[in-house]
Each structure stands twice: as C-alpha cells, then as structure tokens.
Amino acid sequence: MHMNFTEADLAFQNEIRDWLKDNLTPEIVAESKVARNAFMSRERLLDWQKRLAKKGWLCTNWPKEYGGPGWTPAQKYIFEMEMAKAGAPGTSPFGPRMCAPVIMKYGSEEQKRRHLPPMLNSDLIWCQGYSEPGSGSDLASLKTRAVRDGDFYIVNGTKIWTTTAHIADWIFCLVRTASSGKPQDGISFLLIDMKTPGIKVEPIITSDGNRAGTHEVNQVFFTDVKVPVENRVGEENVAWTYAKYLLEFERGGSPYSPRLRSSFERLKRLVEATADGDKALTRDTAWKDKLARMDIEIAGLEMFELEFYARLGSGQNPGPLSSMIKLRGTEVMQQVQESAVEAAAHYAMPFPEQRVPGANVEPIGPEGSDVLAPRYFNGRKMTIYGGSSEVQRGIMAKAMLGL
Ligand SMILES: Cc1cc2nc3c(=O)[nH]c(=O)nc-3n(C[C@H](O)[C@H](O)[C@H](O)COP(=O)(O)OP(=O)(O)OC[C@H]3O[C@@H](n4cnc5c(N)ncnc54)[C@H](O)[C@@H]3O)c2cc1C
Incomplete structure (x- = not known):
C-alpha cells in the first residue's frame, strides 16, 4: 500500500531515523534477534525502554492528557515501520498497552497517580x-481465589x-472473589507487587532453541499472598468487563503490518539470494504466487490497522476489529516465518553457538538465516x-x- 505522507510526516520519519542512529545500539539489536523482546535481559529491556521514554515514545497509544504523544494514525504507522526496518526490539506491552487502559478507564485516582507515571x-x-x-x-x-480478610485479600x-514474570515487578491478575452465579460474575482485577511474600515463579522452557540462561514464559504460584484491597481495580466481582476491555488492547495494541512488511522484505531478499542456483525460487511459479498472496494480505492488514488507530485516536474502543487484526496479523506472520525457513533450507538450522549474542562464530548462509528456525x-x-x-x-x- 502506498500512503501519501505529508511534509510533516516525512520530517517525523527523519527524526525517528536520526534518533535510531544514536539509540539503537548493537548490543540491543543482538539481544532482540530471535524475539522482539521476550528474551531480553531486564537490564537491556529497561535501557531500551528508558531511551524511548525519555523521548516520549514509549507509551505511544496513551492519550495526551496522560503523557502520550498524540500521534495521528499515519505517525503511529511511520514510527512502527521505522522501528521494524531498523530491527529495533519491541517494548513490554503488559503495563503500558494492557494494564494502563484499564487503570485509565476503571482505576481510582490514586491508582492512576501511583501506577501510570512509572509506566510512562x-x-x-x-x-x-x-x-x-x-x-x-x-x-x-x-x-485462583482471593478471600477478603479486613483490608487485604489473601490470594491462593x-x-x-x-x-x-521472572523479570517483572508487578502482575495484574484476574482472581475469583465469588463462586455463586455464572463463572463470569465472581471475578476481580488485582494489582500485585511481585515482591509480596508467598509468590514463587518457575520457568517453563519452550521449543524455540532459546539461549542458555534465558526463557520467556513461567508458572507463578500464590500461597497466602496478602494484597491490599486498595490494589483492586474497579468494583469487586465485576472484572470480567475490565478483562475483556483489556483483551481488545492486547489483540490490537501494537500494529502487526510494519513488522510483517519488514519480515516479508527480508523473505524476498532470501528468495532472491537463490536466483543463481539450480533451485532458483525466483523462477518457481508456486513461490511467485505465494509471495504475491502474502503481499496482498499485508496490504489489506495495513488498511485495517490504520482504521484501528484512527478509531483509537477518536476515543472509540477497539472492538472486534482487534480480533480480525490479531487473527490475520499472526497467521500471515507465521506464513512468512515458515516460508523463510523453507527458502533458507539447511542454512536455517545453524549450530546453536552462532545464535549467542556477540558469539565469535562466522555466520553461514544468506544474511539473517541463523535466526530463522x-x-x-x-x-x-x-x-x-x-x-x-x-x-x-x-x-x-x-x-x-x-x-
Ligand atoms: C508463549 C505464550 C505466552 C503467553 N503469555 C501469557 C501471559 O503472559 N499471560 C497469560 O495470562 N497468558 C499467557 N498465555 C496463555 C494464552 O493466553 C493461552 O495459552 C491461550 O488463551 C489458550 O489457552 P490454553 O493454552 O489453555 O489452551 P485451550 O484453551 O485448552 O485450547 C486448546 C485448543 O482448543 C481450542 N479451543 C478452545 N476453546 C475453543 C472454542 N471455544 N472454540 C474453538 N476452539 C477452541 C483452542 O483454539 C486450542 O487449539 C501465553 C501463551 C503462550 C503460548
């Protein structure tokens, strides 16, 4: 899709490019090669986010009154596109993009004062x-139950x-505060300090060949965890409404198409790298068809995402459009990732040492093939x-x- 950017948009694009030259360090890029941010160390993630925060570019979806940049949908798109092209990591979405909209809409003034500035x-x-x-x-x-005991809930x-969870300071939790009526009726939304006694975090190791000492997902156990009642967002037992509201932001909180477009361009370069060989994918009709279909899917998604951000900008809820965006964004991204592995063939499975950030190992195969698998x-x-x-x-x- 070709968007018509204004002079101001183009100036903004240059501002982002200049900023990236100074702030996207090789160390940050190396740590975010496999996943956008999930495997980054806490130190590196906070360093990257603080750089963005200093510029006012961390909580980009927030309304201006809370410190958001007040961007137009085109600016939001340009920002994400430039970040994707530069290979910049993502940011942790759980506070700024998921919990914050719930606090803004349903939280107390004290919760806004306490929790929003540290996110910003x-x-x-x-x-x-x-x-x-x-x-x-x-x-x-x-x-997971939360039983009221004076000014506290006891969570188990x-x-x-x-x-x-292993690097988090706070967790927002859905807990059961009543068991009569429909299951949706007895749920409350608690903000819990991860340092509270009784919380245990255990790693879950996944199949993506993650590097020694790093992981992404966990199981969290709560044993008699005392949570002040003032940490409940909104009313008791009615948090199903808040939970669904949050999910609309989780599903559409960050656009898929800029990262997809950039991954797709990398895929095309991989395919072009086969042009001189016996099995040139560039001459293969099935591959041409596949690439054309992905290109059209991404262009369609770009249009929906611009509409989505225009809606948010005018104060509307994301609504079920976020489901459509999540569905197509993730499914097409998987097609691109799978095709990239297919195009790189055996080069997509290099020895693990090659994937360790800063490793002194000569890369093999077309550029970037070490992280494809x-x-x-x-x-x-x-x-x-x-x-x-x-x-x-x-x-x-x-x-x-x-x-
Ligand atoms: C890498 C990763 C990170 C995650 N991070 C978080 C996190 O930070 N916090 C958090 O709270 N959760 C997180 N999740 C959990 C995630 O939200 C759940 O895995 C997801 O909601 C599916 O639930 P489930 O795993 O219990 O599968 P199930 O709900 O048991 O689903 C199993 C299968 O049944 C299908 N199915 C279930 N219900 C229906 C239905 N009504 N109609 C049609 N098909 C159906 C599903 O599509 C799926 O194929 C994460 C999951 C993954 C994999």
Whole structure:
C-alpha cells in the first residue's frame, strides 16, 4: 500500500531515523534477534525502554492528557515501520498497552497517580496473570481465589504461561472473589507487587532453541499472598468487563503490518539470494504466487490497522476489529516465518553457538538465516496467546457477523 505522507510526516520519519542512529545500539539489536523482546535481559529491556521514554515514545497509544504523544494514525504507522526496518526490539506491552487502559478507564485516582507515571518512564516491568492450567480459552473458569480478610485479600492459586514474570515487578491478575452465579460474575482485577511474600515463579522452557540462561514464559504460584484491597481495580466481582476491555488492547495494541512488511522484505531478499542456483525460487511459479498472496494480505492488514488507530485516536474502543487484526496479523506472520525457513533450507538450522549474542562464530548462509528456525518456533505462540485463532474466529462470528 502506498500512503501519501505529508511534509510533516516525512520530517517525523527523519527524526525517528536520526534518533535510531544514536539509540539503537548493537548490543540491543543482538539481544532482540530471535524475539522482539521476550528474551531480553531486564537490564537491556529497561535501557531500551528508558531511551524511548525519555523521548516520549514509549507509551505511544496513551492519550495526551496522560503523557502520550498524540500521534495521528499515519505517525503511529511511520514510527512502527521505522522501528521494524531498523530491527529495533519491541517494548513490554503488559503495563503500558494492557494494564494502563484499564487503570485509565476503571482505576481510582490514586491508582492512576501511583501506577501510570512509572509506566510512562519505564521504571518497572509488568506481567499478565490471566491464564491458569485448565483456564486459557475458557478464561472465566479461573480458580485462583482471593478471600477478603479486613483490608487485604489473601490470594491462593496459580497462573501459567506468564510471559516475563521472572523479570517483572508487578502482575495484574484476574482472581475469583465469588463462586455463586455464572463463572463470569465472581471475578476481580488485582494489582500485585511481585515482591509480596508467598509468590514463587518457575520457568517453563519452550521449543524455540532459546539461549542458555534465558526463557520467556513461567508458572507463578500464590500461597497466602496478602494484597491490599486498595490494589483492586474497579468494583469487586465485576472484572470480567475490565478483562475483556483489556483483551481488545492486547489483540490490537501494537500494529502487526510494519513488522510483517519488514519480515516479508527480508523473505524476498532470501528468495532472491537463490536466483543463481539450480533451485532458483525466483523462477518457481508456486513461490511467485505465494509471495504475491502474502503481499496482498499485508496490504489489506495495513488498511485495517490504520482504521484501528484512527478509531483509537477518536476515543472509540477497539472492538472486534482487534480480533480480525490479531487473527490475520499472526497467521500471515507465521506464513512468512515458515516460508523463510523453507527458502533458507539447511542454512536455517545453524549450530546453536552462532545464535549467542556477540558469539565469535562466522555466520553461514544468506544474511539473517541463523535466526530463522528459532523465530519460526517462537512464532508458533502467536496464534495461541491473547486468544487462539479459533477463539478470534468465534468472537468475529458473534460480534461482527451476528451468528
Ligand atoms: C508463549 C505464550 C505466552 C503467553 N503469555 C501469557 C501471559 O503472559 N499471560 C497469560 O495470562 N497468558 C499467557 N498465555 C496463555 C494464552 O493466553 C493461552 O495459552 C491461550 O488463551 C489458550 O489457552 P490454553 O493454552 O489453555 O489452551 P485451550 O484453551 O485448552 O485450547 C486448546 C485448543 O482448543 C481450542 N479451543 C478452545 N476453546 C475453543 C472454542 N471455544 N472454540 C474453538 N476452539 C477452541 C483452542 O483454539 C486450542 O487449539 C501465553 C501463551 C503462550 C503460548
């Protein structure tokens, strides 16, 4: 898709490029090669986020009154595109892009005062305590209990697949505060300090060939954890509404198309690298067809995402459009990742040492092929987290098609 940028947009694009020259250090790029940010150390992630925060570019979706940049949809798109092209890591979404909109809409003035500024400045890392063993898609069946005891809740239970819990300072949790009525009726939303006694975090090691000593997801255990009642967002027992509101932001909080476009351009370069060989994919009709289809899918997604940001900019809720964007964004990204592994063939599986940041090992194969397999395996998660593809289709069938 070709967007017509104004002079001001082009000046903004140059400002981002200049800023990246000074701030996107080789160390930051090396640590974010496999996944956008999930495997970065806490220190490196905070360093990157603080650089953005200093410029006012961390909480880019926030309204101006809370310190957001007040960008137009075109500016938001340009920003994400430049970040993607430069290979910049993402930022932790759990505080700024998920919990913050809930605090802004349903939180107390004290919660806004206490929690929003540290998110804006990237002083802290948050994680999301929604899923439990047996309660993923069927989230309302969650069992972690919070029992009121004076000015505290006593929390017992477990959360699973909790991304970056091992480096997080705070977790926002859905907990059960009543068990009568429909499962959706007895849920509350708590903000819990990860340093509270009784919280244990255990790593879950996944299949993406992650590097020694790093991991992405965890299981979090709560045993008699005392949480002040003032840390409950909104009313008791009615947090299902807040939980769904948050998910709209989780699904559409960051555009997919700029990263997709940039991954697709890398895929095309990989395909072109085969041009002189016996098995030139550039001459293969099936490959030409496949690339053309992906190109069209990405162009379509770009249009939906611009509409999405225009909606947010005019104060509307994301709504079920976020399900459509999540569905297509993640499924097309998986197609691109899978095709990249196919195009690079055996070069997509180099020895593990080559993938260690700063390793003194000569890269083999076309540029960037060392991370293709880990990216492919890591990318399997995209159609599961935030609600699986099947669940998104269910939401769209109901909310958009009225089925
Ligand atoms: C890498 C990763 C990171 C994650 N990070 C977090 C996190 O930080 N915090 C957090 O709270 N959670 C996180 N999750 C959890 C994620 O939200 C759940 O895995 C997801 O909601 C699916 O739940 P489940 O794993 O229990 O699978 P299930 O719900 O058991 O689903 C199993 C299968 O059944 C299908 N299915 C289920 N219900 C339906 C239905 N109604 N219609 C059609 N098909 C259906 C699903 O599509 C899936 O294929 C993460 C997951 C992954 C993989």
